[in-house]
Amino acid sequence: MLAAERRAHLLELLARTGKVVAKDVAADLRISEDTVRRDLRDLAAEGLCQRVYGGALPVSPAVVDYDARQALASDGKRKVASVAARLVRPGGSVILDGGTTALAVARALPRDLACTVITHSPTIATALIGHPRAELFLIGGRVFKHSAVACGAAAVEAARNVSAELCLLGVTGVHPEAGLTTGDADEAAMKRALSARAADTYVLASSEKIGTASPYRVLPWESITGLITDADPRDATVGRLRTLGVDVLAAD
Amino acid sequence: MLAAERRAHLLELLARTGKVVAKDVAADLRISEDTVRRDLRDLAAEGLCQRVYGGALPVSPAVVDYDARQALASDGKRKVASVAARLVRPGGSVILDGGTTALAVARALPRDLACTVITHSPTIATALIGHPRAELFLIGGRVFKHSAVACGAAAVEAARNVSAELCLLGVTGVHPEAGLTTGDADEAAMKRALSARAADTYVLASSEKIGTASPYRVLPWESITGLITDADPRDATVGRLRTLGVDVLAAD
């Protein structure tokens, strides 16, 4: 096994499971713990991981959070993402919001789909670099760390210069009365700006978000085209949304 | 067996299995390891593979996992990045170009350094999400896939609205007569736009870039403050640059 392979393995392990235990990896790869420790030391020196007693942790909890959440809670999100990805037609254009569900949508897009993707999330842009036929447009601005998206006045301004057929929006709360909500005012404004630039807006909401509300209102029900969720279609909250005129796309 | 056959075999192996171990191939084809090494060296010089201790890995992001590629940043790039990162003062602001060397700089920044980073690379933005005290500003625009950075008119326009003390620029060629060069015209324009917004511009150039030139001129020597390289300070080319008035910061 090449040294570079080992290092890649460690990084992959770090990203996937969120931690590396020197002893386990050594036993796993049949190499000495010293070598693993040396590798981890080197990676840490480059800022690719954080050394801790017994092993190493990822540099950024936020990023792992992403991957971990992606891996763990992903069942619902993946279903939602898969349905959402199918809304993107060949040659079509889509505005992709940030967040883990939207990231799952990016990953669910066929690798050789020819389409235009507009996003304010560097994470999603990075994920789509490998799609050779996808046209990518990045909306810049001040990056809001918590959710890793460009927000603020500059971003809203930049969003005014794009338009698309479809906007796929992630939110943290979906509630019959409160509407679509999220945890940050700037982010809410950004989502409104994005939605305004698309002919149709669909909201991505895995089942755990149904019936909950966050502090800041993003949009009222009238402004969106539909909701994509893996929640049971017979669920009471989902039923109420449907009576409000929301087109519910079931994902399962 | 023809030399061209060997090279084709190596590339095929690289694409299919994701790696080449010099020893194995030599035994397999009944040729000396020296020949394999020479082939790999040549392929690497043409940018067709990434040389590592013991063999080689593919260079294409499509084949290799992105994290793995980051781990493969050459020793020289790491040294250059480390020196460059030290130019960023607490409370300071820096414009970071795209590319693997710049990414190495981002990773080399202390995790709790309070500074402002402006970049047109979603990859670099993603890498810095985990730096809690770093203010991040993303320059948007059409994403140029090859180097994963925002380019084009919109990006140049967006760059006009930022400014910083320092600009760290990556290039593909550093040549006494040709100046600083890169492989794409849009990218060259973008780099000029970035450099114009900073008080000081330093160029990141690991030793393999010294003395080479690419099609498109980025900037003449007069426009930059200095060059950061791991090349031998006594190197002839480096010496000529110094006589042109370039401030050379040695990295080793």
Next chain:
DNA sequence: CCTGTTCTTGCACGATGATGCATGTATCTT
């Protein structure tokens, strides 16, 4: 057909790098 040139290949050798083990120290756990 011969001869000189150039290119390729394999080998030798010294330099450098990587790895595992031993040892003493630091850190965690109980």
Next chain:
DNA sequence: AAGATACATGCATCATCGTGCAAGAACAGG
């Protein structure tokens, strides 16, 4: 406080690397 575990360091060993060199193949020109 004591035992256990993980760590850094120095060292011996082995693998890999680059370079110089010589033998042979390919080739051009006479």
